Amino acid sequence: MDGPFTISVRDVYKRFPDGTLALEGVSAEVREAEFISLVGPSGCGKSTLLRILAGLEEVTSGAAMVGGFAPASPQARAEMAFVFQEPTLLPWRTVLYNIALPLELRGGGTKERLGRAREVLDLVGLSARAGAFPRALSGGMKMRVSIARALVTRPKILLMDEPFGALDELTRQRLNDELLALKQATGATVVFVTHNMFEAVYLSQRILVMTPHPGRIAEVLEVPVPYPRTPEFRASETYGKLVYRVLSVLEGDAKAASRTEVKA
Ligand code: ADP
Numbered sequence: 370m371d372g373p374f375t376i377s378v379r380d381v382y383k384r385f386p387d388g389t390l391a392l393e394g395v396s397a398e399v400r401e402a403e404f405i406s407l408v409g410p411s412g413c414g415k416s417t418l419l420r421i422l423a424g425l426e427e428v429t430s431g432a433a434m435v436g437g438f439a440p441a442s443p444q445a446r447a448e449m450a451f452v453f454q455e456p457t458l459l460p461w462r463t464v465l466y467n468i469a470l471p472l473e474l475r476g477g478g479t480k481e482r483l484g485r486a487r488e489v490l491d492l493v494g495l496s497a498r499a500g501a502f503p504r505a506l507s508g509g510m511k512m513r514v515s516i517a518r519a520l521v522t523r524p525k526i527l528l529m530d531e532p533f534g535a536l537d538e539l540t541r542q543r544l545n546d547e548l549l550a551l552k553q554a555t556g557a558t559v560v561f562v563t564h565n566m567f568e569a570v571y572l573s574q575r576i577l578v579m580t581p582h583p584g585r586i587a588e589v590l591e592v593p594v595p596y597p598r599t600p601e602f603r604a605s606e607t608y609g610k611l612v613y614r615v616l617s618v619l620e621g622d623a624k625a626a627s628r629t630e631v632k633a
Contacts, residue, residue, distance in 0.1 A: 374436040374448060374525045374558065375401050376422060381431035383417055391417040393583035395431075401525075404552055404559045406569040406576045408615060414584025415562040416530055422560060423451050423528050435526065450519035454531040456511040458503040458518075465490065465499040468518045475522070489517040492551060509540040513547070520551065526558045533568070542600070545571055549598060566615040570608060571598060578618045588618045 376399035383392040391414040399405050407415040420426040421433050424441030435445035450471075458467045469486040490496050493513040503511060512532060519527060533541040545568060552559055563569050569576050576590040594607060602608055 375399060376436075376526065376558070376560065377432075377434045378418070378422075379432045379434075381418070381421065381433060382429045383414070383421065383426070384429045390583040392421075393585050395584065395586055397577055397586060397589070399558060399560060402556050402558055404549075404561065404572055404574050406561045406563055406573040407579060408563060408566055408569045408576055408619075409579030409584070410581050410619065411564060413579045413581035415564075415579060417584070419451075419528050419530050419560060419562050423449060425451075447522075448525040450522060450524040450527055452515055452519045452527065452529045452532045454534045456503075456515035458511060458514060460503050463500050463502060464495065464506070464514050467503065467514060468521050471518060471522050485521055486517075489520045490514075492520065492554065493517045493547065507540075508536050509544060512536065512544060516548070516551065520555060520557075523555070524557060526560065527552075529559065529561045531562055531564070534563070534565075541568065542571075546598075546600075548572065549596060553596060566612050566619070567603075570611045570615065571603060576615060578615055580619070580621070590614060590618075 378395055378397045381392055381395045382390070384390050395414075395418060407418060409415055417426060421428055422435060422440055424439070424446055433440055436448060438445040440446075459470070462470070465483065465486050468490060469482045472482040472485060487496070487499065490499055493516055495510060495513055495517070498506065498510065503514070506514065516532070533544050536544065548559075549572060551557075561569070561572060570592060573592050576592065577586050578588045578590060579585065580587045590611065592611060594602060
């Protein structure tokens with residue numbers, strides 16, 4: 370598909386059948402090849418918004434568009450992949466065959482499928498484990514396989530729902546760096562859900578900070594630091610100020626947030 374593949378959300382409301390209002394008047398644009406995070410406390414509607422973009426959930430009112438198409442349309446679905454917190458690998462399949470699964474579901478020759486699965490396995494640094502079964506992998510490795518499986522269809526958009534939430538801090542930080550490298554290598558747009566503001570600041574070009582009940586976008590924050598980000602970024606003043614600003618917005622402390630001016 371040619372042209373910019375942007376995401377737009379206009380005045381979206383989502384009410385579940387039990388009456389819960391999960392999203393109230395949410396509007397946002399995601400630029401092509403951007404890394405954007407949705408940050409907010411549990412229950413503020415981050416997953417609901419991501420699931421709407423994935424075409425897994427309908428809006429109650431308003432509109433969500435992916436590349437000019439409805440999220441559930443075949444055109445939009447063909448360009449997106451979803452990564453969940455649980456790697457959800459099939460235990461009876463090897464790493465390579467787990468990664469090839471999305472291509473199998475789309476049809477195509479075995480040789481090409483396995484060739485592409487090997488390519489993305491190499492991208493996530495797990496070529497040596499192609500023949501392993503999921504039970505033999507660490508949590509971090511399982512998540513790498515899950516990300517490789519998402520990349521195997523060469524999506525323009527990667528939707529990630531707290532993918533590193535279950536990992537220890539060191540593994541999380543390593544995977545943060547790997548994810549940024551993969552984003553650079555593939556040119557994909559990434560929409561990343563997390564409740565971890567440190568992770569959001571480290572990874573993102575922009576952060577949508579959400580407030581709970583019902584979920585609204587309280588602030589859109591730019592991270593004015595170019596890629597590649599390095600671990601030293603975590604020790605910088607800009608990083609500290611950005612984290613503090615997200616925290617202030619989340620705590621509803623508008624005065625503290627406005628005092629924190631962030632410059633590159
Ligand atoms: P987050 O991802 O920020 O933790 P969610 O999007 O999962 O938040 O949930 C937002 C709100 O919508 C919460 O109050 C949650 O309990 C509610 N919710 C989510 N899914 C459903 C559902 N299928 N039916 C009813 N309420 C739901």
